[in-house]
Amino acid sequence: MLLSLSWLRELTPYQGTAQELADRLTMLGLEIEEIKNPFEAIMGVVVGRVLTREAHPDSDHLSCCTVDVGGPEPLPIVCGAANVAAGQLVPVATVGVTLPGGLTIKKSKIRGQESQGMICSESELELAEEKSPGIMVLPESCMVGTPLPEALSLDTCVLDVSITPNRADCLSVLGIARETAMAFDLPLTLPAVAYPEAGDDAGGKMAIAIEDPDQCPVYRAKLLTGVTVGPSPDRIRWRLLAIGQRPISNIVDATNYVLFELGQPLHAFDRQKLAGNVVGVRLAKDGEKIVTLDGQERLLTNRDLLICDAEKPVALAGVMGGANSEMEAGSTEVLLECAVFRPGAIRKTARRLALPSEASYRFERGVDQVGSVYAMNRAVALMLETAGGTVLPGVAAAEPHPYTPRGIGFRPARATMLLGESMSEDFCRKTLTGLGCVLTDTDPSGAMAVTPPSYRLDLEREADLIEEVGRVYGLDRIAPRLPRVAKALDDVPAESEFGFWARVRAFAVGLGLREAVNYSFVGHSDLDILCLDAACRVSVANPLSEDQNVMRPMLAPGLLGTVRHNLAQGNANLRLFEVARIFTADPEAESTAREAGRLGLVLHGLRHPEGWPWPKDETAGYADIKGMVEALLAHFKLPAAVFSRDDALPWLAPQVTVTVAGKPLGLIGQVTPEVADAYHARHPLWLAELDLDLLRVLAGGVARGFTTLPGFPPVRRDVTLAVPAGVTVGAILDAVAAAKTPIFEDVLLLDAYKPEGEDGQRLTFRLTYRHGEKTLKDKEVDKVHEGLVAAVLAALPVTRP
Numbered sequence: 136m137l138l139s140l141s142w143l144r145e146l147t148p149y150q151g152t153a154q155e156l157a158d159r160l161t162m163l164g165l166e167i168e169e170i171k172n173p174f175e176a177i178m179g180v181v182v183g184r185v186l187t188r189e190a191h192p193d194s195d196h197l198s199c200c201t202v203d204v205g206g207p208e209p210l211p212i213v214c215g216a217a218n219v220a221a222g223q224l225v226p227v228a229t230v231g232v233t234l235p236g237g238l239t240i241k242k243s244k245i246r247g248q249e250s251q252g253m254i255c256s257e258s259e260l261e262l263a264e265e266k267s268p269g270i271m272v273l274p275e276s277c278m279v280g281t282p283l284p285e286a287l288s289l290d291t292c293v294l295d296v297s298i299t300p301n302r303a304d305c306l307s308v309l310g311i312a313r314e315t316a317m318a319f320d321l322p323l324t325l326p327a328v329a330y331p332e333a334g335d336d337a338g339g340k341m342a343i344a345i346e347d348p349d350q351c352p353v354y355r356a357k358l359l360t361g362v363t364v365g366p367s368p369d370r371i372r373w374r375l376l377a378i379g380q381r382p383i384s385n386i387v388d389a390t391n392y393v394l395f396e397l398g399q400p401l402h403a404f405d406r407q408k409l410a411g412n413v414v415g416v417r418l419a420k421d422g423e424k425i426v427t428l429d430g431q432e433r434l435l436t437n438r439d440l441l442i443c444d445a446e447k448p449v450a451l452a453g454v455m456g457g458a459n460s461e462m463e464a465g466s467t468e469v470l471l472e473c474a475v476f477r478p479g480a481i482r483k484t485a486r487r488l489a490l491p492s493e494a495s496y497r498f499e500r501g502v503d504q505v506g507s508v509y510a511m512n513r514a515v516a517l518m519l520e521t522a523g524g525t526v527l528p529g530v531a532a533a534e535p536h537p538y539t540p541r542g543i544g545f546r547p548a549r550a551t552m553l554l555g556e557s558m559s560e561d562f563c564r565k566t567l568t569g570l571g572c573v574l575t576d577t578d579p580s581g582a583m584a585v586t587p588p589s590y591r592l593d594l595e596r597e598a599d600l601i602e603e604v605g606r607v608y609g610l611d612r613i614a615p616r617l618p619r620v621a622k623a624l625d626d627v628p629a630e631s632e633f634g635f636w637a638r639v640r641a642f643a644v645g646l647g648l649r650e651a652v653n654y655s656f657v658g659h660s661d662l663d664i665l666c667l668d669a670a671c672r673v674s675v676a677n678p679l680s681e682d683q684n685v686m687r688p689m690l691a692p693g694l695l696g697t698v699r700h701n702l703a704q705g706n707a708n709l710r711l712f713e714v715a716r717i718f719t720a721d722p723e724a725e726s727t728a729r730e731a732g733r734l735g736l737v738l739h740g741l742r743h744p745e746g747w748p749w750p751k752d753e754t755a756g757y758a759d760i761k762g763m764v765e766a767l768l769a770h771f772k773l774p775a776a777v778f779s780r781d782d783a784l785p786w787l788a789p790q791v792t793v794t795v796a797g798k799p800l801g802l803i804g805q806v807t808p809e810v811a812d813a814y815h816a817r818h819p820l821w822l823a824e825l826d827l828d829l830l831r832v833l834a835g836g837v838a839r840g841f842t843t844l845p846g847f848p849p850v851r852r853d854v855t856l857a858v859p860a861g862v863t864v865g866a867i868l869d870a871v872a873a874a875k876t877p878i879f880e881d882v883l884l885l886d887a888y889k890p891e892g893e894d895g896q897r898l899t900f901r902l903t904y905r906h907g908e909k910t911l912k913d914k915e916v917d918k919v920h921e922g923l924v925a926a927v928l929a930a931l932p933v934t935r936p
Contacts, residue, residue: 136298137378138311139290146312147321153292159318164606165305169295173377176235177260180283183227188220193246202227205280213250218269226271226283228253235261290377301593303500307398317569328512330519336529343533346417350440350477352536353504354416357515359469362524364462385521386462389514399502399510400494404460406468411445427455439484453481453498454490473511475504504538505589538589543597545585550601556613558604566607635831636714639734642770643712651713653693656683661692664813665786671719673728686718690735690824698739699814708740732827736763739820760803760821771834786810801825849905852920857936859895874926876919878904
């Protein structure tokens, strides 16, 4: 909202600078975006007096003038306006001044006569939209040589105020004046409203019919006769221009002036264009049409609110008037509308029709039902002042829902607790009173009853009042303090699903994987490629496209699509993960679909980054993705998994089932070349998909244990075994664990080598020994080590090479 500083000072006597006001309002929550001079472009134009005027010797329409602009010598100026005359005070753009249209004044000769300036019209100064018929003649009160904005008392300081949606009361000069008066402890003075009335009572000449009181709680109308439609006085025109509004006529300008001054939208109908003696407020019918003031025909629905006469719609309520009832140059009678409409109805209509207006902007946020009476009378007084005429006594009105004040309990102690700063009762009372609230005495419990003013629709509960107290105190003055938390250490809530998933994501990121986020929708064609059972699919009733016509029963289709997209962008080395839900058909479920959490992993491309010192041409394989699964289980302190071959899915070969604690956790597999080729894979494509719901249950059942850190050094021994084909590393590790050697601590596969021409391989293991109470000697370790190796050799068909 644009706020004129001089207009503000008419309501409250603020004498500080614009910047000081901007700083204070910003800290009160009314952020000032900019301080500007709307008439900056004409600050170089000064008041001049035409001393002489003579006809140009070589032109029948030009005049040669001498003009006093307060300089040492009068300026010769050639002027083409017919109304220029000696003795006039006029606006003069001297040499070097650039006018709003971009024209820079230069010393020149016009048909042989010297000209050192330009006498300007209103349109050349952009003080009028239509081309002016002649130069602008200034009042005699102006002083020669004074800058034009100063001479005309234009509003040269305007603040661009950003109003939050809840502060509808600040969408007016009055609203911000209230904040200013409260902030600087100043009085607030409203313009006096008094005007004579004559004739028959308006209530008997016009009836108001409201079809749905919820849509329009109050509708009032004043009647004026004998008005003369014409331009508004300069002071109103200049002020509207300063805040970016186009002056139209004295009647319309009066309603716009009150809109910005008081925040109440009003509308002036030509009374002679209204059929019958009734104004109705009703919802439109589907397909009904109205031509608005902008000349556009609007197609309405049964959710749009209309203002109607006895025969037809005459306005789109709260948004824009109708072209069939607008005030024109020959209009002599006015029906001035002042109403309150339901904000939701106005907002939906304005959005649907893409028809924003200053009126709808305020109706959407709520207007002051009580203050609307004063606003209506203020507009009537302005109309009488600028257009003459007679006001009929009384008001044509209907108010099915009168305003009911709200009572809110307020406790200063509660304000102190929530704000973390001591808020005395005296300060709270002063603040709330300054905001226009009515307060009762404090009862024995320390509470008081607060009645907010009718214009503060955002004050609905105690927390709102506490926020106001904090806002006025200064949120920047409240020191940051941690709140006191009274909670037992053993009263820890169970980890939520979101928290567990966050831990899984953190683990995957720490492992060097990148997260993929895919739509929950895939295409039936994607599932057909993976030969997934049609019975498990949940089809989408109204899909956005054929590529998104079914809910995913696995993460694999989306992850494979991500692989294809990355390969198309030249990113061939992929280590991806996704944490999301899958959806499978379940007739027993309430929604006929069952959701489950899944973790998906995908590897494609090189095992190591490209370039020195990493090995070349090593692609990621089964060991890599299996190691990730094992690392995940170790991260959550789960027992080792059992990996067994399976062939349930034809598009994975090999396929491995992962089992933990006797329960199937998921699968690992390599996508077959035929399917991988459909997703443009250039290297072996490995995929794993794990059940996050089961993983969470298993992780939640792990009891936390603590052991003393070892105080003595370990001793390590390596052993190499010749392992024939068919004997797995897991079997060897199990045999080592089964030996139950007392000082044995850990075993690690150190190296694997396959000799040429042999089916078996050589595996090197590193075994770690440690005693909890002393430092081991070599002889002790050698004896235990040889016994452990002998136990493994006896248990398995392996030898020492």
